[in-house]
Amino acid sequence: xxxxxRRDVLAGAAxxxxxxxxxxxxxxxxxxxxxxxxxxxxxxxxxxLQFLTExxxxxxxAMVDRLIPTDELGPGGREAGCTIxxxxxxxxxYGVNDGLYTQGPFAEHPLPTQGPQNxxxxxxxxxxGLAALDAYCQSNFAGRxxxxxxxxxxxxxLGDLQKGAVTxxxxxxxxxxxAVHTNAMEGFFADPIYGGNRDMAGWRLVGFxxxxxxxxxxxxxxxxxxxxxxxxxxxxxAWQKASR
Amino acid sequence: MTERLxxxxxxxxxLGWTGSIMxxxxxxxxxxxxxxxRGPWRDTATDFNIGTxxxxxxxxxxxxxxxxxxxxx
Numbered sequence: 001x002x003x004x005x006r007r008d009v010l011a012g013a014a015x016x017x018x019x020x021x022x023x024x025x026x027x028x029x030x031x032x033x034x035x036x037x038x039x040x041x042x043x044x045x046x047x048x049l050q051f052l053t054e055x056x057x058x059x060x061x062a063m064v065d066r067l068i069p070t071d072e073l074g075p076g077g078r079e080a081g082c083t084i085x086x087x088x089x090x091x092x093x094y095g096v097n098d099g100l101y102t103q104g105p106f107a108e109h110p111l112p113t114q115g116p117q118n119x120x121x122x123x124x125x126x127x128x129g130l131a132a133l134d135a136y137c138q139s140n141f142a143g144r145x146x147x148x149x150x151x152x153x154x155x156x157x158l159g160d161l162q163k164g165a166v167t168x169x170x171x172x173x174x175x176x177x178x179a180v181h182t183n184a185m186e187g188f189f190a191d192p193i194y195g196g197n198r199d200m201a202g203w204r205l206v207g208f209x210x211x212x213x214x215x216x217x218x219x220x221x222x223x224x225x226x227x228x229x230x231x232x233x234x235x236x237x238a239w240q241k242a243s244r
Numbered sequence: 245m246t247e248r249l250x251x252x253x254x255x256x257x258x259l260g261w262t263g264s265i266m267x268x269x270x271x272x273x274x275x276x277x278x279x280x281x282r283g284p285w286r287d288t289a290t291d292f293n294i295g296t297x298x299x300x301x302x303x304x305x306x307x308x309x310x311x312x313x314x315x316x317x
Binding site: 098 | 285287289291293294295296298300302306
């Protein structure tokens with residue numbers, strides 16, 4: 001076997017090249033699917049953090065708590081689980097830009113409709129962005145991290161991040177704010193199945209009915225306020241208790 | 245790299261409703277048909293289920309129904 005001819009090597013290389021997995025496959029004579037195949041949403045389970053570190057989660061908790069504070073209207077971003085939502089999203093396909101085209105060319109002055117103009121995944125944005133925010137806070141607030149600042153200081157810094165009025169070491173301040181703001185809103189108003197919007201707090205706040213099957217019984221009673229509690233993809237806690 | 249594929253009578257690009265019916269008719273007529281389709285099987289009851297279809301995060305924001313420009317390898 002040691003005496004390999006040139007022909008053997010080339011033939012071996014060729015078979016490797018053709019054996020590499022290809023995207024397409026040929027289907028003849030049979031159907032490649034099962035009847036009733038379903039792809040239900042993947043529920044974000046309880047448990048420990050899946051992507052964020054404890055430090056990052058503490059800072060994010062403080063940020064979402066200032067973006068959506070707990071007040072007389074109801075629970076805020078922290079209580080509603082926005083940080084857990086962000087953690088689970090980053091741990092999942094969203095965190096690695098799965099399925100998105102993220103290669104160049106990148107526009108220097110992109111239109112607002114052009115989306116993010118860099119190859120960073122959401123995971124990298126949070127890891128680098130929160131590290132940069134931490135470094136900024138350490139050097140500008142006498143060694144205190146973001147979650148150690150007063151609410152007024154946090155609000156002012158968040159406003160500066162949003163406007164790009166501060167420069168974080170090694171990360172775009174606006175990009176960090178946009179990521180946290182966008183994902184916090186998603187976490188507050190997306191279905192509770194993804195870990196945020198706990199007890200449908202976001203939906204209760206705005207009076208959103210959730211995923212009710214239909215509204216036929218309500219349509220029979222026009223000009224009356226809609227008072228039914230919201231329903232999530234997984235139903236309502238009261239229903240789940242009743243079925244157990 | 246160009247790959248020469250076996251010659252067929254008909255190539256159908258996109259095997260949705262229209263393409264499927266065309267493919268069936270042409271195959272029944274005795275032609276050798278190959279169809280090219282990149283998407284998965286869609287089923288109204290499961291892919292557009294009334295209990296999960298209002299999921300704005302999954303469909304409206306993350307565009308889960310649309311086929312992605314980049315595929316897993």
